[in-house]
Amino acid sequence: MGQSNSSTSSSSSKRRDESNSCKSMAVIVPEKKIIVDEDVYRYREYISELPDDCLAYVFQSLSSGDRKRCSLVCKRWLLVEGESRHRLSLNAKADLNLSISTLFTRFNSVTKLALKCDRKGVSIGDDGFILISLRCRNLTRLKLRACREITDAGMESFAKNCKSLKKLSFGSCTFGAKGMNAILNHCSFLEELSVKRLRGIADGSPAVPIGPGVAAGSLKSICLKELYNGQCFGPLIAAAKNLRSLKLFRCSGDWDVLLESISNRVTGLVEVHLERLQVSDRGIAALSSCLDLEILHLVKTPECTNAALVSIADRCKLLRKLHIDGWKTNRIGDEGLMAIAKRCPNLQELVLIGVNPTNVSLGHLGNCRNLERLALCGSETIGDPEISCIASKCTALKKLCIKGCPVSNHAMEALVGGCPNLVKVKVKKCRGVTSDGLIWFRAFRQSVVINLDISGKENVEANTSDGGPPEPSVEVLEVVNQITASIPSSSDGRTSSPKARLGLFVGRNFASCTFPRWSNSNNSDGV
Template structure:
């Protein structure tokens, strides 16, 4: 019956709140809050997370949000994000375009960004951080990303008010030892701490924190803190017996610190290291003492050898995720030790390890039967048949990434296609020996493939995409720089992949309007498209695409001589959901700029 409320009259508040908690999408939650005043109030009560970017008056914004969302447990403040505040929160009023926008909150505080203190008001201050502590009494997690105006005084004030805090991220904040020590004294339930780029910290602050909350600390991240040395890690090893995750990026840390952690933190599950001064001695200790290790990532190591990986293979039987990046002295022998000793491995990434080649990959295929993701980047010693054992042994492989592996060709891709039929993601970039034959095999055998990227593989043409279109239902496709692909290949994708949501066809010189028409007809779910450097696409193709793909949110179309001001105007006016258009500045008319200036991004700007 028209005008009869079939929901509010029946459902109690508790049930509506529970429904809102299961709506994860923020736009969907916002839409729900617009239904009626009751739903608006209940939706605000159900929210537990807010994110705040750089704004004119973050302190006032914190107070405003706390009055509207009383049950917030997670607060993220990131001053790298440029987010403008609404001009007013009350009644609408006219604002002259000749002067900067100046708003006023209901509590009377200004939103002005001008004046002598304009810089200060655009950053969260100590008083604003204090307001976070006062306002969000249920707060469990706080992230302060590059909040440069927050000092030790503000952090102490906050810590004294939020003693139930469990997670703290201080990335890029200029806080010192006294502020961190206050956290250790007051926040005795702290579990996660991130200190990336906290340049003002020394061993004194971190040691005092560990003394206060070391028993509960489970995750610690330290990067680019030049005054934090082995002394801090020794304290971590002594007091943080429950530590499960350590991420360390330092040119100062030596073996002594990591040895202390390995011996003292036997529950360690995640270890990420970028420490140029650590050698085999420390990593061998990890293999001996950290028997619960599940993830190991080693970056830019120049002083350890296969002996370290041999120890990892012997001791860390639960290892599931291994990343080796720019580790110059590792060879096939070390990778073989890990593959043979860690049967639980599911993710392996080898990046720029120039002494690892075909034999190492064969060991992975032979022993790592549970492997689900493999990434090989800049591995020049891997030969054409390197992936044959992967295809035979890794039947559960779902994702394969290949970048600048010049020796890998069609034979390897055919082996993967025939053996790894559960493959869902295939990314290949600048592997110039891969051609139509390998990709055709993928289309014939890998029916679950949804994400395909073939960037700058210049031997791949239309025949490959025709096979993919006939055999797979793609959601993401990137064929940027595959200059042999033209209308026929993209038309096959348009007709065979109706679920396609992302498409990058940049630098395809033979692609024209016919492909755009077919995409409009066959891919109604398309949200993001990149057609830059496509010289044959004109306003006609753009007009058809914009009219048919009603969900389109972003379009990159620079260096397309066939697209004029009219095409740009069509895109921004026809697509109601468009959020970003990348185009040359001279193609944007004054009228288009007035109507959609906020979504236009320019390739070049005036100097």
């Protein structure tokens, strides 16, 4: 009994010692530290000690919705979030005038502003627009959409208050040439200008020239869309000696004269987009004086012929991207494409829509050792032989798109043995290509991502990450199994490379007799 009492007292004293020691120990848990001392608990919250700069950096990494929710946590977060917000997009209806002072008192560091109004609504007017300019003098980017109540006077006052603008974008506005010239005369740092449907310059009065202004010296990009009197921007374009990108979309009038007038002044152009313009070979020949031209888009310009491409190929040796939408006029074909293939070795991307090339020009694409992306859409002459030619010549090709062309499953067979660097193939609205062709291709090029859309009704996509291709038909499965079984294995037990296996499928006669179902389906489709 004595021994038991002594042992009990010793154990209780041990527990008391452990309890006393625990009271002075610090227990650390994520985001907080609890100090236990004489049953008094004190909580230390580290986020409140975070400097405002660090907290602002965290806010800038969040989405817009998360920022709004975080700003409601406490007054400090509301203040820091508002002062660190540099980008703001507002619904620019007329009732915004009542909130401008409150909004820009909270968001006093905005440098990128978008004002958008519903086309059927009434936008803010000159008074609200000028008040915004007084509260945001450090603006560098401005986007206006359907702000029809802003006039030339409002634009002039805004330009005087915000002289640091670098990027401007206008769409469906009603101010005119006077407002545009005010911007160009006061914003000497302007680098990018985009104008779409500026209705003030198409009010029936004589066209007033726009530009050049002090902004012409700094402009690097000009984009004009859907303008009735777009040629009035001619003085601005001609004076922009540092212009690198010129994009003209659906602007009426004859543009040959303007392009010829700037040919000897603006020679540093790198990117040119022309879409639905009245421009002929004269205008394109004038652009060929831009020896640094790398990107050229000719979209639905029916007056351009092979001569235009020949003039570009003769002088623009640095061309990397070429997009042509021939609009099925058959005025651009083998002659122009052959000149590009022979004289533009740096070509990386070629998109042909409504153009009908043949093997005569496609065979020369092998000269373009850097050609990685090729799209052939709506061509009546791109068939199985043409795809076979591309497969054998374009060894650097990585992405291939075929849409609305008379190709069949034999084209997929040709791609099996060609284009060793291919990573993605997209086939759309080619009635001759079926899911069996997809299975055939996937059997030997498993690393290639394939997207197959048959006549807009069937969409089959296969890659290495999904569950694999759909179940093949019995005929195709049997043929693939038989051929794969006959392939010799290497010394380590693995099958040889796809290139070695390809020797079995080189002959077209073999493919025709092995796949009678493909031939029958192609004939029935009229391909």
